[in-house]
Amino acid sequence: MTTGLQILxxxxxxxWERTDLAKRAKVPLSVVARAESSPGEPAITIAQxxxxxxxxxxxxxxxxxxxSL
Known part of the structure; x- marks a missing residue:
């Protein structure tokens, strides 16, 4: 399982700034923010x-x- 902390x-x-990751992943900035703020498994879709x-x-x-973190 990948956690929000690992993504951050x-x-x-x-x-990278959040905007850099959003642009490179072709997802909205809000997806990056939501993923990184999740304490465990990110609250985003599998595709995201x-x-x-x-x-x-x-x-x-x-x-x-x-x-291991």
């Missing part, structure tokens, strides 16, 4: 989560298991 940390590690993950992974980030 991955975005920050790239030096996949778009965020694809954009982040495409830029070179990786995601450790949530329990």
């Amino acid at each position: 940390q991955a975005r920050r590690s790239l030096g 989560l996949n778009a965020l993950m694809q954009a982040l992974r495409g830029a070179g980030t990786s995601f450790p298991p949530a329990d």
